[in-house]
Amino acid sequence: MGAPAGPAVVLLSGGMDSATALAIAHHRGHRPLYALSLQYGQRHAREVKAAQAVARHYGARSIVLDVPLARVAPSALTRRSVSVPLDRPDAEIGKGIPPTYVPARNTVFLSLALALAESTRATAIYLGVNAIDYSGYPDCRPEYLRAFRRLARLATASGVEGRGAPRIEAPLLRMTKADIVRTGTRLGVPWDLTWSCYRGGARPCGRCDSCRLRAKGFAEASKAVNKGRK
Amino acid sequence: MGAPAGPAVVLLSGGMDSATALAIAHHRGHRPLYALSLQYGQRHAREVKAAQAVARHYGARSIVLDVPLARVAPSALTRRSVSVPLDRPDAEIGKGIPPTYVPARNTVFLSLALALAESTRATAIYLGVNAIDYSGYPDCRPEYLRAFRRLARLATASGVEGRGAPRIEAPLLRMTKADIVRTGTRLGVPWDLTWSCYRGGARPCGRCDSCRLRAKGFAEASKAVNKGRK
Numbered sequence: 001m002g003a004p005a006g007p008a009v010v011l012l013s014g015g016m017d018s019a020t021a022l023a024i025a026h027h028r029g030h031r032p033l034y035a036l037s038l039q040y041g042q043r044h045a046r047e048v049k050a051a052q053a054v055a056r057h058y059g060a061r062s063i064v065l066d067v068p069l070a071r072v073a074p075s076a077l078t079r080r081s082v083s084v085p086l087d088r089p090d091a092e093i094g095k096g097i098p099p100t101y102v103p104a105r106n107t108v109f110l111s112l113a114l115a116l117a118e119s120t121r122a123t124a125i126y127l128g129v130n131a132i133d134y135s136g137y138p139d140c141r142p143e144y145l146r147a148f149r150r151l152a153r154l155a156t157a158s159g160v161e162g163r164g165a166p167r168i169e170a171p172l173l174r175m176t177k178a179d180i181v182r183t184g185t186r187l188g189v190p191w192d193l194t195w196s197c198y199r200g201g202a203r204p205c206g207r208c209d210s211c212r213l214r215a216k217g218f219a220e221a222s223k224a225v226n227k228g229r230k
Numbered sequence: 231m232g233a234p235a236g237p238a239v240v241l242l243s244g245g246m247d248s249a250t251a252l253a254i255a256h257h258r259g260h261r262p263l264y265a266l267s268l269q270y271g272q273r274h275a276r277e278v279k280a281a282q283a284v285a286r287h288y289g290a291r292s293i294v295l296d297v298p299l300a301r302v303a304p305s306a307l308t309r310r311s312v313s314v315p316l317d318r319p320d321a322e323i324g325k326g327i328p329p330t331y332v333p334a335r336n337t338v339f340l341s342l343a344l345a346l347a348e349s350t351r352a353t354a355i356y357l358g359v360n361a362i363d364y365s366g367y368p369d370c371r372p373e374y375l376r377a378f379r380r381l382a383r384l385a386t387a388s389g390v391e392g393r394g395a396p397r398i399e400a401p402l403l404r405m406t407k408a409d410i411v412r413t414g415t416r417l418g419v420p421w422d423l424t425w426s427c428y429r430g431g432a433r434p435c436g437r438c439d440s441c442r443l444r445a446k447g448f449a450e451a452s453k454a455v456n457k458g459r460k
Contacts (some may be wrong), residue, residue: 013445016345036302051248060452063301065298065301065302066296066298067297067298068295068296069296069342069345071293071295072266072342072345072349073292073345073346073348073349075354097387097391101387102344102345103344103348103349103386103387104385104386105345106340106342106343106385107341107344107345107381107385108338108341108342108345110341111334111338111340111341112302112338114300114333114334114337115299115302115303115332115333115334115335115337115338116302116303118304118331118333118334119302119304121376124336136385138384138387138389138390139385139386140382140458141384141388142415143384144381144384144385147377147380147381147384147385148381150377150380151337151374151378151380151381154368154369154371154374154377155336155337155369155374155377155402156333156334156368156369157327157371159368161327162326199231207337208245208276221402
């Protein structure tokens with residue numbers, strides 16, 4: 001654990017990326033930790049249960065909000081009438097914007113995190129976005145995050161009054177999925193509690209982009225470990 | 231009415247400013263018009279009823295969403311334990327950030343409007359913010375709006391794919407309250423249906439910032455008219 005770093009808000013979906021972001025915020029010494037999870041009409045509530053379990057693991061206060069995003073933003077993640085694409089070739093994942101894109105999702109999530117951060121005097125907002133092994137969403141790119149950082153400074157009383165707006169921290173932005181697995185493992189992320197699959201089955205489908213990226217991460221991380229052992 | 235200008239989303243609170251913004255979007259020929267009203271734990275639901283009535287007046291589709299902003303952002307507008315300031319001298323209104331400030335409110339509202347705009351292929355988002363006769367909120371300033379415009383271009387599939395992100399239109403930004411009254415009157419805003427008071431009484435209190443700014447606007451607009459008549 002690092003030095004005390006003030007309160008932080010972590011956007012926690014229950015997937016492996018945001019769990020690793022929470023582990024990093026914890027490791028950097030942020031206390032208290034507020035884990036903000038949003039139910040937005042995604043197809044299954046399993047994600048939110050995973051988020052709550054991961055929050056508990058790191059002693060974070062879990063806050064679950066219902067956000068009626070599905071009513072304004074149809075997507076394969078919020079409507080059964082739109083299909084989650086399966087078995088896309090690796091080379092296709094991350095090219096173009098897939099039907100699992102939820103319009104403006106990260107902007108809605110970050111703005112609610114910003115409200116919570118202002119209220120709790122949090123010094124930072126952590127989120128697990130990644131621009132390497134990702135699904136190709138516009139609101140996961142570095143230039144998007146830079147624009148949100150600028151907005152946060154102008155949008156908040158803390159920014160205006162000179163106390164400093166909360167920093168937007170995306171520590172996984174430039175990591176490969178294998179890097180994320182290695183970092184999370186080192187910081188004790190309880191992988192068994194996390195949930196990545198876009199579909200709501202009893203077990204992960206193994207075929208959606210999210211399952212495939214997860215599997216790739218673990219496969220590459222273990223390959224690297226085995227290579228190191230030789 | 232102007233030429234057809236495509237669909238637009240209007241953030242409609244039920245107050246006089248957003249009603250005038252809707253009137254302007256209508257006048258510029260945007261069709262269909264989506265009036266997005268947000269219930270965020272403000273002390274009274276009267277605002278939302280006013281919004282629905284104003285939307286009907288302009289033939290806009292009213293969409294009311296519950297956003298649990300009060301759970302993450304305490305304010306005099308969302309908590310009974312925080313007082314709405316009364317009878318502030320005119321010179322004090324707009325100086326410093328008052329307790330009616332709701333952390334990150336406009337960012338949350340604009341992000342939901344952005345989601346709706348992407349889904350409806352709206353070409354513009356209208357909001358009634360004003361930086362002249364206003365309460366001093368950071369997220370009503372021109373530099374804040376410029377930052378959100380930039381964000382919208384980077385956050386959306388429409389921005390990335392070259393169709394162009396929805397424009398953020400704040401036509402009242404540089405108007406005085408008297409200008410707003412004059413513009414709204416010319417465009418047929420049904421003032422009797424709008425509601426400005428920050429408190430939830432049966433009648434407007436006449437003493438909060440919002441009531442005072444409204445009264446000032448009508449008083450100055452009528453003075454100017456009388457002067458013109460001499």
